[in-house]
Amino acid sequence: MSLLTVDELTVTFGGRGRKDVRAVNGVSFSVDQGQIVGLVGESGCGKSVTSLALMGLLPSKGVTLGGRAELDGTDLLSLRPSKMRDLRGREMAMIFQDPLSSLNPVIPIGVQVTEILQRHRGMKGEAARKEAAHLLDRVGIPDPDRRLKEFPHQLSGGMRQRALIAMAVACAPRLLIADEPTTALDVTIQAQILDLLKELVDQEGTALLMITHDLGVVAGLCDQVNVLYAGKVVESAGRRELFAHPTHPYTHGLLGSIPRLDAPRGEPLHPIRGSINDQIAWADGCAFAPRCDRYEMECLTGTPELTEPRAAGHRARCANPVLATTEVPA
């Protein structure tokens, strides 16, 4: 059985006289022990909201959750807040995009790390401090004893992200959720952090749910990739299969949009037309249809189902999928 199973998760924001907005519209995926699973999509696709919903970090007011999300049999969506707090940090932990605003600016790094150790592992005093220093060392922060006394602003962006990772792995959680952990960082620092994450997964057997907009990061890191569009998974496959044979026109279009460092120069990009604002409701058809060059009449009548048009385990939500490998996105 999978460690994390998410089934038809929906998140709806509403209330206060505003029109309801369904940010996540039936997302299903699973994460196995020791696996790195990617949730990929552009802004507004619902990837971050999904992660917040799993962590129980969405406000209770004005948000309606639907579907199922289970961490090793525990239902995450109906868990009481106090139970959720116990689970967070010990069983599952999150790494955020902006390391500076995720750390408390007026408290030394050391206190922030030992706090977690005290809360979840019952460690005290010198033992906790030693373990904190060990954790910082573990994530590659040089001179950990000195760093423990420093404040977040005294650390560089990469170091802050490392400290945050140290806090996340402090209790050896079974699931790590990383929401755009390297987006705010420079590429050379990004490479360091990705390396560290990969190493942690390899050595500790932690499962990692990687949320990102960067297909390049996914290509090097994830075992299984889920592509999100307008709050739904539109394609899901193993990483090699997905990148070799992008089947959904959106995935296909995304890969055609990215300038590749190793592509011959002068080759034009194949962007997806329009913007995320050009959308139709999933109930009426495929939300991507207005931007799609391959849409047919049946794309506009009812929600398309996830099928396996190409290979077993490679699912795509499309009535007219891209199947020929030679097909160039128009």
Added chain:
Amino acid sequence: MSLLELDGVKVHFPVRKGLLFNRTVGHVYAVDGISLKVEAGQTYGLVGESGCGKTTLGRAVLRLVDVTDGSVVLDGTDVAKLPEKELRTFRRRLQMVFQDPLGSLNPRQNIESILSEGMAAHGIGADQDERRERIRDILAKVGLPSNALSRYPHEFSGGQRQRIGIARALVLEPDLIICDEPVSALDVSIQAQVINLLEELQESMGLTYLVIAHDLAVVRHISDVIGVMYLGSLVEEAPSDALYEEPLHPYTRALMSAVPVPDPEVEDRRERILLHGDLPSPANPPSGCRFHTRCPWAQPKCAEERPELTDAGGGHKVACHFTGEIKAGTLRRAGEPEPSAAPEPSAPAKTVPPQAPAPEAETPEAEASEGSSGEGKPGAKAPGAKASGEK
């Protein structure tokens, strides 16, 4: 003659302290001696990580910041020394496209007002009708509907806003357009639209771009010549293809190996050169070669002498003392497994900071066994050579 020539451009920001009497206590060496040429009709890509001074350099070309030293010559006129009065009218010839499409548009002006303001300032177009005609023309060129005129910036999507920003630059028919991170604030699918638009416009209107970006893949895609910046100076400059084929500077190599490629085959094969530590402060740059504190190939000489940007052949310029040795493989990277013979440590502790790995000595054995297998190049599989990992 080149359209734009920078010669020894320096931009130093004074660091002031004091309550009543501001004393200058130091300088931030944002741009520290940059010379480059941009040819008409071409695209010069300036790439570097945050804090390398690329944005400041772009602003210095427009003289939005004052140039401390050096000259910025556009078509025979030194912008850096232009009197304030002439500068205002001269600015028509230099336009800028900004990173943040929303932040760079006045939220209280509609599109027509945003686009006609520059024309009014420079007396382009006899009356409002003529200007409107021209604006419609430009809007069509950048792919915006003409009913956009009466709308406000917040009513557009990110990609459309960036098109407005491009249109604003285009209406003045500038000689040079400086694009400061033109796509980094946009979604991937929108990025490609804007990149294609910039390329189409260049082709149809013969535009010259200076593109400033942190994304090497984007820069390589649109540039003819690429300059790599590190801590205020150029470390390498080469035609786009030459730079990709054979990056000579250690920093460029590291940068290239760190750019993720959306292809698992490539990602699994390639060798990463992980840099240690972080960018030093531009207020207190390291001695000698600015990169020596993080360079896996650093030698004692690197901490003492600052390398000049010199031509390594074919317009490929690089600022490194050991280009030849690194290329030939005679100089080995710190942390790289030695095929034979124990390394002979020769680290001068006082010039190389502790976080930098101790540089290893050149060993003739290494040369014999490894030769120039082209390792360090992205995509090239170097057997046995694993990433110089973290502790």
Added chain:
Amino acid sequence: MSLVSTTSKIDRLAQLTAGTETSSGASLWREAMRRLRRSKPALIGGVVIAAFVLLAVIGPWIAPYSPTDQTWRGEVFSNRGEFVGARAENWFGLDHLGRDVFSRMLVGARQTLLVGVVSMLIGLLVGAVIGLVSGAAATLGGRFGQRIDDLVMRVTDILLALPSLLLAVSVAAVMGQSLTTVMIAVGVVQIPVFARLLRGSMLAQGGSDYVLAARSLGIRKRRIVVTQILPNSLSPVIVQATLSLATAIIEAAALSYLGLGNPDPSVPEWGVMLSQAERFFDNEPMMSMYPAVAIIITALGFTLLGEAMREALDPKLRG
């Protein structure tokens, strides 16, 4: 066949996407107004203020009695502690000189509003000019401009450092006791607040990308200040002006209470009424209540509207 299916699928797509277009061509000011209309605090504040302004206009006509005639002088003996409270004839009772309090309240609204508005305007106009000069000099004036800005700001800092009431008392002391004195005194106190606010807002806007863009377009500095920086810096000033009306009314009342208010007994004013009634608080507390509650409600109305405007004008809450 394929042509038919193509056009029909395009029609279907157009039909599904129709209605999702949201462009309205509305400026930020209009959007803010739209949000303001939907806000409940703004509605309450607006109603209170409208009622207050209406009273100020028609008060003298609807007042049942003369506000100054001591018609019921024979029924009130303040030295003996004998007062007349609310009754059918006089809804709010009589004051210590036997005048109808209800009529005095109605007529006094105009004076109170006048003091509030005029003193706010003094603060706003003078403060905005100082702030504008300072802000413009600081953002676009180069090294010389920063000197000007430094100088102007140090002077306003000194003004700001003085306790506001003390400053008002000093102005009143120099200029003598009159209605104008009250308005100037209360207004002067507001000057540094507005100046600081506008300058700070302009500095923040001056560093934004669109100002940089305007500079790189080659637009004249004066024009950049007027068309780019100023319109985007006004929101906090507008909010402050609304909030200032509330404080101005209270400050004016406070000055009247200290005996520095309008000495003319023929013109009732809520602050003066409060200060006079306070002497008889032990015997007739209700007499102080009417003006006090009226001042509080009015001030609250302006505060509510001001806060609602702050929210409506906040660009972060756009949408």
